[in-house]
């Protein structure tokens with residue numbers, strides 16, 4: 231039974247040696263997942279930190295894979311219930327061939343990862359996109375909060391030669407297009423500028439943004455912009471929460487059935503006819519934190535069982 235459970239929690243993280251992915255791998259290992267991490271060069275010292283993570287010896291397996299090489303991705307993803315697609319080139323300056331350096335790995339890479347996910351019957355894919363696929367939209371009403379209905383304008387990105395944003399926008403759109411076409415469960419996360427301690431030995435681009443300012447350079451950062459930063463550990467938490475936490479009502483029942491398979495569940499549900507969107511933002515702003523849906527469900531059902539409530543007619 232234990233082996234069966236651990237088999238169920240096998241996930242793949244693409245680009246495992248990168249800044250965000252390394253923290254995600256660390257988190258997944260600490261949460262009891264078995265992790266397949268893809269790296270382009272397993273023999274490169276820059277990935278050494280991964281094998282030193284807690285539980286890495288037993289639960290982390292590294293696979294040599296390139297986003298442009300479908301077969302390598304298929305091998306890494308095979309046998310996984312979920313995939314965190316994090317790998318994508320992060321290059322902001324010195325780009326001579328945007329198509330080859332950014333667009334191709336982002337777009338073809340996403341397509342390859344998702345295709346390999348379909349082949350492996352992966353249950354959910356968590357794609358790390360970026361605020362860059364949201365924010366470059368000159369038509370968005372000034373002062374209105376940008377949410378998941380706002381997309382960066384591809385033509386605008388081209389015009390200002392913001393190739394990284396173009397690559398992230400195209401890749402995220404492709405992920406949703408693929409999901410719609412195939413029914414694959416794809417969720418995305420759009421972090422802002424990610425900072426925080428590094429697990430890897432090389433310095434990634436977004437860490438340079440802050441480092442450069444501390445060293446007196448302002449090449450990459452403009453003072454009058456409304457910059458948004460997020461801690462890398464919070465990004466890893468968010469990625470795992472989105473992966474684990476059901477967002478749609480259908481998932482609530484899937485979750486119930488997964489945790490408590492022995493009950494007699496209804497075959498059909500009556501639709502309410504309204505799509506409810508409610509907010510607890512005000513509470514969160516004053517520091518309110520809530521338990522996960524999984525915890526609330528598990529504790530409720532456990533209580534019902536112990537209290538004999540499930541035996542009542």
Ligand SMILES: NC(=O)c1ccc[n+]([C@@H]2O[C@H](COP(=O)([O-])OP(=O)(O)OC[C@H]3O[C@@H](n4cnc5c(N)ncnc54)[C@H](OP(=O)(O)O)[C@@H]3O)[C@@H](O)[C@H]2O)c1
Pocket residue numbers: 244245246247248249250251269270271295296297298316317318319320335339358359360361398420421422423424425434435436437
């Ligand atoms: N840092 C931020 O502020 C930020 C904000 C929003 C979104 N993101 C997104 O988060 C993800 C990770 O970014 P990061 O900041 O952690 O950057 P990072 O440390 O540079 O990680 C990028 C990863 O992508 C891998 N990669 C690039 N091209 C590849 C290819 N052709 N095949 C296989 N792997 C490839 C790199 O592998 P190698 O080590 O082999 O080069 C590296 O592991 C990216 O998708 C990025 O767009 C980052």
